Amino acid sequence: xxxxxxYLVLSAILxxxxxxxxxxxxxxxxxxxxxxxxxxxxxxxxxxFSRALGQLDGQVFVLFVIVVAAAEAAVGLGIVxxxxxxxxxxxxxxxxxxxx
Amino acid sequence: MNAPLLVFFVLAALAVGGAVNLILQKHPIxxxxxxxxxxxxxxxxxxxxxxxxxxxVQIIVYGGAIMVLFVFVIMLLNAGIEEHTNFSKxxxxxxxxxxxxxxxxxxxxxxxxxxxxxxxxxxxxxAPTKELSTLLFREFVYPFELTSFLILIAILGAIVLxxxxxx
Numbered sequence: 001x002x003x004x005x006x007y008l009v010l011s012a013i014l015x016x017x018x019x020x021x022x023x024x025x026x027x028x029x030x031x032x033x034x035x036x037x038x039x040x041x042x043x044x045x046x047x048x049f050s051r052a053l054g055q056l057d058g059q060v061f062v063l064f065v066i067v068v069a070a071a072e073a074a075v076g077l078g079i080v081x082x083x084x085x086x087x088x089x090x091x092x093x094x095x096x097x098x099x100x
Numbered sequence: 101m102n103a104p105l106l107v108f109f110v111l112a113a114l115a116v117g118g119a120v121n122l123i124l125q126k127h128p129i130x131x132x133x134x135x136x137x138x139x140x141x142x143x144x145x146x147x148x149x150x151x152x153x154x155x156x157v158q159i160i161v162y163g164g165a166i167m168v169l170f171v172f173v174i175m176l177l178n179a180g181i182e183e184h185t186n187f188s189k190x191x192x193x194x195x196x197x198x199x200x201x202x203x204x205x206x207x208x209x210x211x212x213x214x215x216x217x218x219x220x221x222x223x224x225x226x227a228p229t230k231e232l233s234t235l236l237f238r239e240f241v242y243p244f245e246l247t248s249f250l251i252l253i254a255i256l257g258a259i260v261l262x263x264x265x266x267x
Contacts, residue, residue: 001221002148003220004217005210006112009207009211010145012206012207013119013203014119014138015203015206016206017122020123020195020196021119024196029177032170036162037138040142050227051150051151052217053220056227059154063154064240066158066162068250069166070166070254071251073170074254074257074258075254077173077258078259078262079261080173080177
């Protein structure tokens with residue numbers, strides 16, 4: 001069968017791709033999606049460890065992570081709508097009030 | 101090569117391909133669709149590990165609810181192709197090699213570690229949903245109740261943020 005380390009390496013790769021997308025993208029919605037990608041990568045590691053250790057705690061944590069991600073998506077997309085309304089753009093470089 | 105390993109590699113390739121496509125696509129709606137590919141293939145991986153309840157929740161909540169919200173907002177705001185302004189040099193020269201280095205370090209640490217847990221094979225035996233719910237409603241009942249409070253606050257926050265101001 002499949003060793004647990006395969007799942008962990010896949011999780012690391014997906015997390016790294018999420019970080020790259022977070023740095024690389026200029027659109028605030030896409031940046032938000034890359035955060036979701038990173039959360040998904042962590043969930044994969046949680047489930048893999050849960051199955052390897054034979055304990056179900058990891059899967060319960062995954063459920064909590066999904067709930068928090070859903071709440072975060074609702075509030076975050078509300079903020080995105082506000083940004084679009086106030087700046088007429090979704091580019092993060094236009095959101096620079098705190099920049100010197 | 102046995103069948104589960106083959107399924108694993110197909111699903112892993114789909115997930116990584118979807119994540120790479122998320123980065124390469126210019127239009128946010130294409131990025132959103134490739135993120136759905138990643139989530140569905142992760143649900144397949146959860147099924148392969150025998151975590152059937154988590155797989156179902158992954159498809160219903162992530163692939164369904166959250167991604168519909170994303171696509172809805174993209175269409176509501178009529179988000180077009182990403183405009184490329186002067187790309188931050190710091191992101192290109194420091195950020196991406198750093199992210200790749202982090203990935204490489206984690207992968208190398210996992211690959212070289214001889215911890216007993218890592219060599220345990222995923223048998224694919226189904227995790228009983230009944231035990232999962234017992235754990236959730238007995239041991240984790242306070243965090244579970246707190247999440248309902250969190251969701252209430254998130255609903256209020258989303259409504260307050262997105263409503264039009266009355267002058």
